Amino acid sequence: MTDEAEDNVPQNAPQESGLDRRDWIAGLEKGLRIIEAFSDSHPRLTPSTAARRTGITRTAARRYLLTLQHLGYLQSDGTHFWLTPRILRLGWSYFDSAKVPRAVQPFLQRMSIELGGATFFAVLDEDEVIFVARNGTSRVQSQGFVLGARVAANLASAGIALLSCKPPEEVDRWLTGRRFIPYTPHTITQPDELRSIISKARQNGYCILEQQLEQDRRGIAVPVRTRSGEVAGAISISLPIGNESTQQALTRALPVLREAEHALLALL
Amino acid sequence: MTDEAEDNVPQNAPQESGLDRRDWIAGLEKGLRIIEAFSDSHPRLTPSTAARRTGITRTAARRYLLTLQHLGYLQSDGTHFWLTPRILRLGWSYFDSAKVPRAVQPFLQRMSIELGGATFFAVLDEDEVIFVARNGTSRVQSQGFVLGARVAANLASAGIALLSCKPPEEVDRWLTGRRFIPYTPHTITQPDELRSIISKARQNGYCILEQQLEQDRRGIAVPVRTRSGEVAGAISISLPIGNESTQQALTRALPVLREAEHALLALL
DNA sequence: CTATCGGCGTGCGATTATCGCGCTTAATGC
DNA sequence: GCATTAAGCGCGATAATCGCACGCCGATAG
Incomplete structure (x- = not known):
């Protein structure tokens, strides 16, 4: 009910990067x-809260909500709207069609068994890292x-490993003007420290991170490239620290x- | 490349179910x-294949593909388009906002540990059952x-359990005009048999199914209702058959x- | 070698689908 | 009881979307 924060208003520019105005479907x-x-x-939105959060006018936001409801992606009690699981169809289209998650799965499985942790395959999406495949015990x-x-x-x-594949100036741009929220007492929030971690990962070709996201857990990741040299993603493993040294x-x-990285090189 | 099948052309009716034509965003x-x-x-689509699969004209389909590409949801080599992991943001919005998957998680966990199988929470979406939460060893x-x-x-x-909560006439409608594709030699494909299985589930208040989707596996499910009596979904467990009797x-x-069902009743 | 076919990109005029203002009503709170 | 905020709705304006038609290209076949 109480909406204090007037959130982000993306206001995506339509054609800036060379897209014909005619080929842009605003709706x-x-x-x-x-x-x-x-x-x-904000699990439930009304026309006006949705409008505020998206920068769309209230009237228009309402039309979009109604349309989505009619399509079954939203449910509504008349005023509030919330997402239904049908929305998962969209993500499912990806898992159904993308070859990468399928290709890496057996490798993740093998690694999980051999090393006894949870393994992931992740890609970068703007500021965030998305886990598109995983294997092993789902953690707490x-x-x-x-x-x-x-x-x-x-x-x-995996996120650091992927950032380390970007040119340093892009990393710098990424580091500036960003707030790093700590998840554990050990989470590194200083841009300078992060920069040096990233450049170390660039030199080493791998990244190891400890207790950044979760206590008593460390992650190790290596970037994976395709034959043509593009970065396809990163494979990572999450292990309990216990009393094993770094x-x-x-x-x-x-x-x-x-080993998995090299095997994947041939596949992607 | 070769597109033999002229697929489904949904052609959703705009306003049939009482939606003002003005409130319908076609785009x-x-x-x-x-x-x-x-x-x-069809992991990669061109404007014309997309047009055929959706019933949109080629020109329009191209515009939509370009727009999605511009938004980062698609990638393209100029002619072919394919989904990027960014599309998962949409599904993520659901997991982030929906309370149900979060609420059932601890119960699934407990059940997994106690019974030693994979547990699920599932809901019905048209013809299909969607698994919105799960716990336990990800299967083969x-x-x-x-x-x-x-x-x-x-x-x-879980699908049968959920169908059994619908009125029989709706189940009958569901059963007619549908092709049941066998996944194992034991998969039941006769509408009559399915009808009796569903009505048995309705009487019992649970459903047990063996080797329908996968060999040597059985599933047991019970529907879960909210305090107001609506069906919120079903919890199910998948167990290896081994030499345990039904x-x-x-x-x-x-x-x-x-037990989990009753505990959830208080929560949902 | 040339004809044919299918697919792709583009431009444009037509139209209709979308926009948002402004009004009324309802609910909440001081 | 009045102030504030939000919802629904109708309407006129216009800008956004549509799809036809054209030209080009590559593949296949005769």
Whole structure:
């Protein structure tokens, strides 16, 4: 009910990057913005809250909500609207059609068994890292680790590994003007520290991160490239720290990750 | 490349169910249809294939594809378009905002530990059952069991359990004019048999299904209602058959499912 | 070698679908 | 009881979407 924060108003520019104004369907963009306006803190939206969160006028927002409801993607009690599971069809289209998640799955499985942790394949999406495949025991974390989950890139070893593949100036741009929210007492929030971690990852070709996202957990990740040299994503493993030293964990896990990386190189 | 099948052309009626023509955003519906046109058999679409699969004209389909590309939901080599993981943001909005998956998670976890199988919470979406929460060892199945996964309702115990909550005449409508594709040699494909299974589930208040979707697996499910009596979904467990008898499995698992069901009743 | 076919991109005029203002009503709170 | 905020609705304006028609290209076949 109480909406204090006048949230982000993206206001995507239509044609800036060389798209003909004629080829721009405004309605689609607005509709997707409406869908993404639902979140943990705003699970139910009214026309006016949706309007505020998306920068669309109230009247228009209402039309989009009604349309989505009619399509079955939203439910409504007349005033409030909320997402239905049908929205998952859209994500499902990706898992159904994308070859990468399927291709990496057996490798993740093998690694999980060999090293005894949860393994992931992740890609970068703007500021965040998305986990598109995973294997192994779904960890504690109130609701397990959902596929398609996303966290700020600096919190996951895979995120750092992927950032390290970008040119340093882009990394700098990424680091500036950003607030890093701590998830544990050990979370690094200083841009300078992050920069050095990223450049170390660039030199090493891997990244190891400890207790950034979760206590007593470390992650190790290596970027994966295709034959043509593009970065396809990163494979990572999450291990309990226990009383294993950083060095021990590295010598144990890194060769396995590397092996999977090279095997994937041939496939992607 | 070769497109033999002129697929389904949904052609959703705009206002039939009492929606003002003014409140219908055609562009949004078409865009979502385009997204859902991507699938396992059609992972990459061109303007004309997309047009055929959605019933939109080629010119329009191209515009939608370009718009989605511009928004980052699609990638393209100039002619072909394919989905990027960013599309998962949409599904993520659901997991982020929906309270149900979060609420059931601890119960699924407890049940998994106690009974030693994979547990699920599922809802019905038209013909299919969607798994919106799960816990326990991700099973074999090439890519594990992704959250948001969907299968034809008759193949999963949760699907039958949910169908059994619908009035019989609706079930009959559901059964007619539908092709049931076998997944194992044991898959039931006769509408009459399915009808009796559903009505048995209605009498019992639970459903047990064996080897419908996968060999040597059985599923047991009970529907879950809210305090107001609506069906919120179904909880189910998937167990290896091994040499446990049907009766043994039932007496072992059903009380646990029932207990979780009653506990959830208070929450939903 | 050339004809044919299917697909792609583009431009344009037509029209209709979308926009948002402004009004009324209802609910909440001080 | 009045102030504030939000919802629904109707309407006129216009800008956004549509799809036809054209030209080009690549593949296949005769």
